[in-house]
Amino acid sequence: MRRFPLERRLKEHIIGQEGAINTVASAIRRKENGWYDEEHPLVFLFLGSSGIGKTELAKQVARYMHKDVKKGFIRMDMSEFQEKHEVAKFIGSPPGYVGHEEGGQLTKQLKQCPNAVVLFDEVDKAHPDVLTIMLQLFDEGRLTDGKGKTIECKDAIFIMTSNVASDDIAHHALQLRQEAQEQSRRRLAENLDDVQQSEKITISKQFKEEVIRPILKAHFRRDEFLGRINEIVYFLPFCHSELIQLVSKELSYWAKKAKQRHNITLLWERPVLELLARGYNIHYGARSIKHEVERRVVNQLAAAYEQELLPKGCTLRLTVDGETEEEKEGGAAPSLRLELVGEDSKSRKLDIRPPLNPEEVAFAH
Known part of the structure; x- marks a missing residue:
């Protein structure tokens, strides 16, 4: 030792x-x-x-x-x-x-x-x-x-x-x-x-x-x-390559949790790492990366799970959405999306309903 x-x-x-x-x-x-x-x-x-x-x-x-x-x-x-x-x-x-x-x-x-x-x-x-x-x-x-x-x-x-x-x-x-x-x-x-x-x-x-x-x-x-x-x-x-390592480590942590708790396999592509690394705030260091992953990835996973969109033992892929030409011109920020990977390796986008905003809940009575 x-x-x-x-x-x-x-x-x-x-x-x-x-x-x-x-x-x-x-x-x-x-x-x-x-x-x-x-x-x-x-x-x-x-x-x-x-x-x-x-x-x-x-x-x-x-x-x-x-x-x-x-x-x-x-x-x-x-x-x-x-x-x-x-x-x-x-x-x-x-x-x-x-x-x-x-x-x-x-x-x-x-x-x-x-x-x-x-x-x-x-x-x-x-x-x-x-x-x-x-x-x-x-x-x-x-x-x-x-x-x-x-x-x-x-x-x-x-x-x-x-x-x-x-x-x-x-x-x-x-x-x-x-x-x-x-x-x-x-x-x-x-x-x-x-x-x-x-x-x-x-x-x-x-x-x-x-x-x-x-x-x-x-x-x-x-x-x-x-x-x-x-x-x-x-x-x-942190420099850029260290940020990519931090995001990777954080995603791996949640992938392990998804596997242990729900038998879900989580995959991601390199552009996902790049996008999440942009959430780095020099004043909060690694914590800002942790929060970014929770906010943009874990929230989606939890919502999809709650809405019963995740079959047992499924495989999910994280990809970057919003890189189409029109969206680029419109200045829309790219977002992360979850896709369900089928047995034929084809993937389909999950249609996750966004949680209700507090304002909407107030008027729903």
């Missing part, structure tokens, strides 16, 4: 983000092989838009490090620690205060697993007093709870995520991709490899220093806090 290089393990679960995966895997490899400062825990800051794989990567690291991922992965939602008094929830109340016996959320879990992977989600939302506690944690590798007990956690891995500067990173990445594409167009791409390579981009040191660092400084207002971070990891918006 542990023999596989970590990179390969992570890439099985995460689409794109090669730069992020390599940075994290290299740091963990150093730690595992004893090439690190054992006085301090390993601290990462994951930057990038929502729904782009930050939390997922933290989860997969915990899976790799721990057999029992329930204990080995501690997730703290930092938007719950926006007020000064919520520090008590974090490390526990001092003696004599309400809730003293319960202990803090973090200290309780770290006691059980001092070498856990701890995810501080949306760390930019935490109150400055909570950051002070985190600084002690990163700096000394120990945490004192409300009862005055010290928990040693030098072997833990701390991962913070933040959307701070995510627009700047996304914008910069898109710019770099456009430049790379123009370059390959100029080369007239003698072979396809050239074109493919243009999608792999790296963020320059200059951009990190001149654009990102000032934003982080202005937000966290502490050099020593930023100084304790071993690696700042950048997550980039």
Whole structure:
């Protein structure tokens, strides 16, 4: 299990983000092989838009490090620690205060697993007093709870995520991709490899220093806090080929469900992937693809099923409709349609009645 290089393990679960995966895997490899400062825990800051794989990567690291991922992965939602008094929830109340016996959320879990992977989600939302506690944690590798007990956690891995500067990173990445594409167009791409390579981009040191660092400084207002971070990891918006992979993965997930639950086989053509990939929204990342598939594909499947249009064990094909000449001229957006594939491989379009709009229902009495 542990023999596989970590990179390969992570890439099985995460689409794109090669730069992020390599940075994290290299740091963990150093730690595992004893090439690190054992006085301090390993601290990462994951930057990038929502729904782009930050939390997922933290989860997969915990899976790799721990057999029992329930204990080995501690997730703290930092938007719950926006007020000064919520520090008590974090490390526990001092003696004599309400809730003293319960202990803090973090200290309780770290006691059980001092070498856990701890995810501080949306760390930019935490109150400055909570950051002070985190600084002690990163700096000394120990945490004192409300009862005055010290928990040693030098072997833990701390991962913070933040959307701070995510627009700047996304914008910069898109710019770099456009430049790379123009370059390959100029080369007239003698072979396809050239074109493919243009999608792999790296963020320059200059951009990190001149654009990102000032934003982080202005937000966290502490050099020593930023100084304790071993690696700042950048997550980039998906490129076209990654979007196609995401749509594919999502459709395969629903095809598997259709097969298991209803013995229905679902097929699709390449143009379907292209059409669904257009639903990508840079601010919502992979979640926007998930919603697009649910909205345009799963809704149709559910309606067809409800209207008893799907015979048991049937085969359905998803195709793109609306590409006829008249429709193109009329500017109609192409839509997805479901077809029933017969035994003779001929397919016929399913006539799915659209669900009633709430307005129509109101007048139907």
